[in-house]
Amino acid sequence: MNRMFFLCFIFISSHSFAQKVFNQLTATGIWQYIYPFKNKDYVLAIQYLITEKEPSGELYHANIYFGKRGVKTDKIFWKENIEMRHITDNITYEDYNNDGIKDLLIFEDTGGRGGNSFYNLYLVNPKNHTLTKVKDFDNIVNPSYNKKYKVIVSYGLTGTNYYQLYRLNKKYIPYKIGKPFDDTDNLDLDKQISMILKKQ
Numbered sequence: 001m002n003r004m005f006f007l008c009f010i011f012i013s014s015h016s017f018a019q020k021v022f023n024q025l026t027a028t029g030i031w032q033y034i035y036p037f038k039n040k041d042y043v044l045a046i047q048y049l050i051t052e053k054e055p056s057g058e059l060y061h062a063n064i065y066f067g068k069r070g071v072k073t074d075k076i077f078w079k080e081n082i083e084m085r086h087i088t089d090n091i092t093y094e095d096y097n098n099d100g101i102k103d104l105l106i107f108e109d110t111g112g113r114g115g116n117s118f119y120n121l122y123l124v125n126p127k128n129h130t131l132t133k134v135k136d137f138d139n140i141v142n143p144s145y146n147k148k149y150k151v152i153v154s155y156g157l158t159g160t161n162y163y164q165l166y167r168l169n170k171k172y173i174p175y176k177i178g179k180p181f182d183d184t185d186n187l188d189l190d191k192q193i194s195m196i197l198k199k200q
Contacts, residue, residue: 021045021065021074029063034091036104036122041069042129044104044122048086059083059109066131080133082120084108096134096145096152097123097168104131108138115157116141123172135173140166149193151177163189165196 022033022043034044045067048060062084067076085108093102104122111118121137137143142155143166152166152174165177178196181187 019073021067021076022069030060030086032090034104034106036124036131037126037129039129043067043069043074044131046084046106048084058085060086062086068129077130082108084120085110092119094145095147096121096143097172098145098147098150101126111141119143132172134168137174140164140174146193148190149197151193151197153193155183156180163192165193 022045024031027047028049030048030050032046032048034046036042036044043066045065047063047065049062050058050060060083062082064080064082065076066078067074084106087107090107092105092107094105095101096103101124103124105119106122108118108120110116118138118141121134121143122131123134124131140152140154142157144153144155145151146153150167152168154164154166156162156164161183162180163183164180166174167177168174177200181192181196
């Protein structure tokens with residue numbers, strides 16, 4: 001009898017949490033809410049769960065939810081769990097697929113003694129109210145988008161600083177264009193990008 005009551009309690013508790021995910025005052029962790037569309041019912045929520053990884057800072061096991069708020073029930077379209085660093089001003093908007101709509105960048109972590117930054121990229125579609133995650137984008141160091149050549153430019157800070165060009169394929173997965181090239185005093189970046197693209 002006690003076991004049956006316990007199982008029912010677990011079911012009811014988990015079911016209740018599943019009904020309402022956003023803006024829960026009693027939920028564990030640190031919550032951040034992002035509204036990528038004009039319609040504020042659509043929410044991207046990050047639930048940071050603290051796990052100390054290194055003496056100089058903390059990486060968090062974070063749950064990311066994307067869904068639509070309801071009065072009694074929130075509809076969750078997708079959920080993922082990743083490790084990321086919790087910082088202020090971790091959100092950036094920049095168009096990465098050249099559709100004229102700014103996409104959502106969320107800071108993930110740093111490397112190279114803080115000089116290299118890595119991000120998660122979500123392509124924004126305001127017409128369909130969807131966010132599409134770009135797989136493996138967090139492997140691209142210090143990314144920026146070059147509108148002139150429609151390429152993603154990566155700039156890595158190492159012993160010798162270097163550039164690497166990327167584009168997104170039809171499945172929104174980044175692929176390298178050409179080989180990386182060093183950042184030198186006499187480098188003409190515009191000319192170098194043009195030369196690499198002509199060879200493709």
